Amino acid sequence: MTADSLRAAFARPTLDVARSLLGMRLVGDGSNRRIVGRIVEVEAYLGPADRASHARFGETARNRPMYGDPGRAYVYLVYGMYHCLNVVTEPAGTPHAVLIRAVEPLEGVELIRAARLRAERLRRRSIDPAELERVHARLERTPADRLAAGPGLVGAAFGLDRTLNGSDLLDPANPVHLEAAPADEPAFSIATSARVGIAYAGPPWSSEPWRFTIAGHPSVSR
């Protein structure tokens, strides 16, 4: 697939793009070796009319990347401590995006554990050694399946921050990018549900079934 046709795939209707992101690989190229996660949970945000979308107030300094090219990144900080990754969809000027909510770690599990520990250290005001050791022990006990089972955890696992805003997720040279699933990967079924954490948007937006998961997958958030 050429770069242009891949780009065109992300310019398609956001709900279609969201479903097709399931199973794709999120790849981080650290200084050491690759981190690879299989996308198992996403949510679609459908522009200014969608009262749950960051685009609901129109274009601002924060959401500007949503107005850019499809296939690029929109990264935001939520609750003051978690970086969340979105893939921009639809043609430039249409501020739609898909939030990557969870991935299944496939490669670089120990690198992900190290990145999770770094993130925990960063978001604490003090670094009490005893507490740090408790966090470390907890991460060692955490099954690989659960290391990136939530949008903030995806950000921590891949060391994401807002410097990635607007970067091209379809460019293999980008520090974080997307890759297609292997052709021989088994089929899976897709479950739909309401989006998480957006009650403030009110009906009908709070109940639209625009959250998509690989049905029954252990790495889906709870």
Add this chain to the structure above:
DNA sequence: GCAAGGATATCG
């Protein structure tokens, strides 16, 4: 059940 934590949008 709730605190942590900081940027953001909106209001005065």
Add this chain to the structure above:
DNA sequence: GATATCCTTGCA
């Protein structure tokens, strides 16, 4: 400039 709110997580 002040403040309410937030596409969350981990521990009490």
